[in-house]
Amino acid sequence: MEDKAALLQKLEHKNARLNALVQKYKQSHHLQNALIQLSEQASTVAELSLLYPAIHNILQDYVPSKSFYVVLLNQFTNTLELSYFADEKDGISVPLHQDHNFSYGVTGYVFKCGKTTYYQGDEMQAAADKGLFRVLGTPAEHWVGVPVYREQSIIGVLVAQSYDKQQSYSEQQIELLEVMSLYLSTAIERVKKRELLESEVKIRTRALTQSNEALNLEVEQHKKTLERQHILFKISELATQSKHIEEVYQQVHEIIKSITYADNLYIALHDRESGWLSFPYCIDEFNHNTQPRPFAKGYSELVISTEQTQLIDDKRANILIDSGIIERPTQVPESQTATSWLGAPLKTAQGVIGLIVCQAYSNKHNFSQDDFELITFVSHQIATVLQAHLANQALKESHQDLELRVAEKTKEISQTNMHLHMQIEERKKIEQQLYHDAHHDPLTGLPNRSLFLTQLEKTLQHYQRYPEQEFAVLFIDLDKFKDINDQLGHQAGDQFLIGVGESFSQCIREHDLLARLGGDEFVILLTHLTCRQQAEDIAKRLIKIMKKPFCMKGICVQSGASIGITYSKKNYKHTDEIIRDADAAMYYAKNAGRSRFEFYHPLLSVNAASSHHVFESSHHLDSLPMNFRSSEIVTLSEQYQSETLLEAFGEHPVLGSTSFDILKKFAADKAQQLEVELQLLRNACEQAKSAQLAMILFPCSGLLLEKTEFRALCQSLKNLNIKNHICLLFNEQEIRYASAVQVSNLKTLSEQGYSIGLNDFAKDRCELNLLTELQFDYLLLSSTFSKRVLQQESYDLQLQGVLAITKIKQIKVIAKGPSILNFRALLDTHGLSLFVGKQHAINIPLIKNAPLNNEQILN
Missing domain, CATH: 3.20.20.450 (EAL domain)
Known part of the structure; x- marks a missing residue:
């Protein structure tokens, strides 16, 4: 019997140990499972406001925690603030009440002590009576608070409470809360970093979006520029085509249609002598009356008198009528009155010859500021084209004694159109020429005044350090250049200047600098010279090459070059002095017979003694x-x-x-x-x-x-x-x-x-x-x-x-x-x-x- 009792006792002891191990492994499983879920939530939730409810859901599987809240320390205000709150009895307004300060309550007590605290029943009230803290909110039957640490510093408190006496907290549940609090700060940091990363991604995404919008705007502006150039091409083509005037009007209408709403368009011409308006072209859904009429107080007359584009809607129309500037015909029905009207003057060098008008009825289209700018932009070119064709038409109908005047006018218009073509070509190349134009002459491609003066300044400074390396400046003025412009035209004059630049370039060495100062003036900087004879030889080559006549269109004109030379001197301090002396020598060469060269001399003479009296008289201005x-x-x-x-x-x-x-x-x-x-x-x-x-x-x-x-x-x-x-x-x-x-x-x-x-x-x-x-x-x-x-x-x-x-x-x-x-x-x-x-x-x-x-x- 004794052996049997001892065996039973031994079995009971082993059974107790097994139960304890089961509970221990069960607790470890719960802890491990809870931590895994917490880690998953910290890795997946996008913001802190979603992390706390996730932690609450994890705890409810292992701990009585229907009433659960988290309080964290605000580092800036050094006060405890509520981060998450869920309660069976107290609403969210209770802890946020003005008198509800966590620092004074049991939560603040746990924060100060830094230890886990568990109160049952009346224990919390007894502790409050001792002055340890104040009871805030509805008293709980079971209350447990666990401090939250980050490294060695406490950053907040995690609290679970129960209002049911039967739902107490075991040591294992409290241990679970403590373990959760250890990993809570790490989870908070991970979520905060994710929030910061997402915020930066949003900011950069917004910046990229704005950059793309700016790029799209720039592309749109470039498209508008190309469209305007295309329109100019179309208009310029009209000027060169020998079409009947009615065909020109139709082509102009098609061009305006490509710009804006132009279902209703008319062109009016103004005769200054008679004061009448004529309507050679009119396409309108209501008004087909194209009979001439005297100058009155209409929209068209407002454009002509002000010489400015006018955009008129219903509101502005009423203002103009009330002020007496405009008088609207009474017989026109309201439905046939334009609700949006846009007219631009046809302005030429001789003044306004008429206007071009687009109008819309029944609010089918409202003209905008873009329409205003576009029609203003093309109206000047259209006016030139129309004037050219009108001049041609008048030439056919006029008497022989007017033929010469009309021919001169046509020539002026042709020159204007030629200049327009040149402008268009210049605008195409302007982006590529910006850097080049800053340092080179746009006509000849030679260095300009700015680049020449910069190089001359460097040469002068180098000469002041090394006087044995001499230099010379040749100031060149072309003779009879005006005759070329007058007889052959400015275009021939430009070609002549280009040819002169190319010829001069062949007369100098690679390290010498040839520049165009402007007009018919060129200048050459010769460096690494050893004697004046070298500069003289180059001047002779320039004069020789300029003796060849310039021929174009069967006409030949003899030009030449007057050259002034100044040689390097020790007393030169500024580039202005060098240019001044070379310029003076050039003027002397020109006045001495042209097509020659002269070295600068204070007496402006090869023989100082023979010209002493000239020098004396030339130095008394009075x-x-x-x-x-x-x-x-x-x-x-x-x-x-x-x-x-x-x-x-x-x-x-x-x-x-x-x-x-x-x-x-x-x-x-x-x-x-x-x-x-x-x-x-x-x-x-x-x-x-x-x-x-x-x-x-x-x-x-x-x-x-x-x-x-x-x-x-x-x-x-x-x-x-x-x-x-x-x-x-x-x-x-x-x-x-x-x-x-x-x-x-x-x-x-x-x-x-x-x-x-x-x-x-x-x-x-x-x-x-x-x-x-x-x-x-x-x-x-x-x-x-x-x-x-x-x-x-x-x-x-x-x-x-x-x-x-x-x-x-x-x-x-x-x-x-x-x-x-x-x-x-x-x-x-x-x-x-x-x-x-x-x-x-x-x-x-x-x-x-x-x-x-x-x-x-x-x-």
């Missing part, structure tokens, strides 16, 4: 006969303005008749130049008074703005008492490099009420900052810039920038250039309306007054 050239400022229609340009010139014994700017180079000193300039100013004012000129524009030099000379200028202006009738023009290049004293004195002139202006603006580059920094009243564009505006789109963009600034600052812009009506008409389309008229020589000998001494100047 002994030279001085005269003026008068040029009125006119508009396109040759209407005279109130301004007159007076320019001084003199008869030099060596150079002959030349401008005062050239003669200033031979002044003995500043005092002599100042004396002559002030005397010229007095003579100009006397001329203005005698001729009763309202405003004279008088070119001056920057010398008058220097400290001492400026006092003399102010005293002279005060004595002349002609403040409101004279504008002092200063060369743009001199003002660009003016000293601070000169700029200050220029501002003083403007503040004292004297008119000032810039002369020869944008000759080599366009300095817009000069227009913004100083207050000028007049701006005279250089003839070189005016010509380039018609040849290259980049210069037109510069001109539009100039016009925008001058409009704001109320500066009058005057263009220089050939006094050709077609030339001015083309500039007028670019926004220029004032021009320098033909020159007239005025015999005004220089009045000899006593020279100003230093005391007079200082006073």
Whole structure:
């Protein structure tokens, strides 16, 4: 019996151990399963708001946790904040109440202690009575709080509670909660990193989307540009095709249809003499009345009178009618009245010849700003085409005595169309030419002034370090170039310049530099020279090759080259001195008979002794006969303005008749130049008074703005008492490099009420900052810039920038250039309306007054 009892006892002991092991393995399984699920959730959920409900669902399988919440520490405010809350009795508003602060409750107590805490029944209230914490919310029958750690720091508390006395928490369940809390911080970090990664992906996706939108916009803009070019091609083709005028109208209608809504379109022509409107072409779903009518108060008359495109809808139509500007015929039914009307003037160099109109009824189409811009864009080209065909038609119907005038008009239109073709070709190549154009002449492809001056500056600096490596500059001016332009045309002149550039390139060495300064002026930089004879040999080759006649269209014209040479000198400090001396030598060669070369010499003579008396006389400006050239400022229609340009010139014994700017180079000193300039100013004012000129524009030099000379200028202006009738023009290049004293004195002139202006603006580059920094009243564009505006789109963009600034600052812009009506008409389309008229020589000998001494100047 004893053996049997001992065996039973032993079996019971083993059974107890087996039950304990089963419970232990079951607990390990639960822990492992819970952690696996937690790891899966941390790897799959997209944001923290989804992680906490997932953890809650995992716990409910192993722990009584219908009431479960998570509180985490806010690192910025250092307070405990609720991250997740689920409760059987208390709603979410209870823990979020203003008085409900977790730091004061049992949750905050666990956070401070950093240990797992379990309360049953009244144990929580007993602890609260001891002052350990405050009871917040509905008391629970079983409450367990587990701290959440990240490394060694506590970051929050995980809480499970039960309101049922039968649902208590075992040691294994509490252990499960503790294990879950250990991995909770790691799961939170993984989800946060995933959230950050997704946020960055969204941001980058948004950026790529915006970039694609910008690219699409750029592509659309490029498509619009190509469409406009295609339209221009179509219009230009109309100008060259000999079609009947009715066919031209139909072709124009088809072109407008490709641009915008044009089911209803008509073209009207305006006869200025009779004041009537005729309708040679009309396609309209309601109005088929194309009979001429007198000028009235309709939409068409508004376009012609304002010379601007008009976009009229119902709202604007009512405003125009109420103001009395428009009078609508009463017999037209409301259903046949246009709900959207768009008309553009047909503007030519002679003015508005009519208009082209698109209209829509019953709100079938509403014309937009894009339609407005497009029809404005093509209307000028259409006007030129229509005028050409109308001129041809009139030529057939007119009398023989009008044939010559019509032929001249047709020639002008053909030149305009040819220029239009050139512009289109230039715009195609402009992207490829941007970099090249910045450093090369667009016509000949040779280096331009900017590149030449840069290379000359480097050569001068190199020569100053190594004087044995000498150099020379050849300034070349082509003879009789104007004859080629006049007899063969400007296109032949351009071809001549291109051929000259190619010929000159064959006469120099590979390391020498040939450049075109502008017009018919070329310049060559010869380096690595050992004697003057090398420069002379090259000059002889250039003159020899230029003796060949230039022939085109069966006409031959003899040209030549006048060359001025300056050789390297130790006293050269600036490139301006080198160009000045080479230029002076060139002028002497030209005045000495042309087709020759001359080296620069202070006496401008090969034999200094024999020409000493010439040198002496040429260096006394006050002994030279001085005269003026008068040029009125006119508009396109040759209407005279109130301004007159007076320019001084003199008869030099060596150079002959030349401008005062050239003669200033031979002044003995500043005092002599100042004396002559002030005397010229007095003579100009006397001329203005005698001729009763309202405003004279008088070119001056920057010398008058220097400290001492400026006092003399102010005293002279005060004595002349002609403040409101004279504008002092200063060369743009001199003002660009003016000293601070000169700029200050220029501002003083403007503040004292004297008119000032810039002369020869944008000759080599366009300095817009000069227009913004100083207050000028007049701006005279250089003839070189005016010509380039018609040849290259980049210069037109510069001109539009100039016009925008001058409009704001109320500066009058005057263009220089050939006094050709077609030339001015083309500039007028670019926004220029004032021009320098033909020159007239005025015999005004220089009045000899006593020279100003230093005391007079200082006073």
